[in-house]
Amino acid sequence: xxxxxxxxxxxxxxxxxxxxxxxxxxxxxxxxxxxxxxIISALTNCSPSVILAGDFNSKPYxxxxxxxxxxxxxxxxxxxxxxxxxxxxxxxxxxxxxxxxEYMFYTHSEIISPVKLLDSPDEVDFLPNEIHPSxxxxxxxxxxINRNI
Numbered sequence: 001x002x003x004x005x006x007x008x009x010x011x012x013x014x015x016x017x018x019x020x021x022x023x024x025x026x027x028x029x030x031x032x033x034x035x036x037x038x039i040i041s042a043l044t045n046c047s048p049s050v051i052l053a054g055d056f057n058s059k060p061y062x063x064x065x066x067x068x069x070x071x072x073x074x075x076x077x078x079x080x081x082x083x084x085x086x087x088x089x090x091x092x093x094x095x096x097x098x099x100x101x102e103y104m105f106y107t108h109s110e111i112i113s114p115v116k117l118l119d120s121p122d123e124v125d126f127l128p129n130e131i132h133p134s135x136x137x138x139x140x141x142x143x144x145i146n147r148n149i
Contacts, residue, residue, distance in 0.1 A: 001051040026056075026065060034073040049112040050075055051143070053104040055136060062103055077105035080114045080141045088120035091137045093127045102139045110149055116142035 033050060040048045056062045066077055081087045081104065091102040106112060118140035127135045 001053070023065065026062075027071065030071050030073045030075065034075055037075060049109060050077065050107045051104070051112075052077060052106070053102075053139070055102050057101050066105065076107060078108045080104040080106055081117065081139065083108065084114055084117060088137065088139065089122060091120065091139060092135060093124055093137075094135055095126060102136060104139055104141055106141075106143070111146055113144050113146070114141045115144045 029052075033052065037048060037050055065071070079087065087100045087103075089100070090098040091100045092098065106114065118138060120137050120139070124132060124137075127137070
């Protein structure tokens, strides 16, 4: 399992520069994750499942990029929420912006399956607030591991 928080530079940078930074960060992250998976595979003589979660500070662009030919990796990741019940309507809600920025991905296989997801509220006042102390809502999943394979 890997967790990441990719930085979003909102100061005076152009959107294109932010996308390029995101792509570079994501390529580095996926390259390291592929290397780690390769090491674990060699040590354990199996192909481990991969779970990647984090604040990607990116709208649904992350889905398209993750499954594009730009990623130098053979790790086939799916969004847990998109695959099961759909992405939350938002995980960040501040004045002028309400979008999903947090994602959780996993390698879909017979070995691991998402069975329970943390629900997100459909509506909240701006974040943070009295009920949600962060400017981001949490996401979460419970996986079932099939040990009979």
